[in-house]
Amino acid sequence: MCLGIPGRIIKIDDVDKKLATVDVSGVRRQVNVACIVDNSNPIETCVGEWVLIHVGFAMSRIDEAEAAETLKILHELGEAQAEMEAMQASGLR
Secondary structure (H helix, E strand, O other): OOOOEEEEEEEEEEOOOOEEEEEEOOEEEEEEOHHHOEOOEOHHHOOOOEEEEEOOEEEEEEOHHHHHHHHHHHHHHHHHHHHHHHHHHOOOO
């Protein structure tokens, strides 16, 4: 299963290498944006865009509502995982 994490592109770091900085819930990372740029969507149009990130690559552009919903679901999954781990640690079956 592939998991894409939503992030917002905040700046272009290297036009030639197609590198940009994204903000993912307050954490900033550099990603490759080659998959989301072309002649009709040049790299300069990326700043401010929401994207799905997987293994260091921006795989697709998404809208802000989709990003918010995805982040909400990921947060809920994290809470569910923490709850399951707590139940396992308690020794209850």
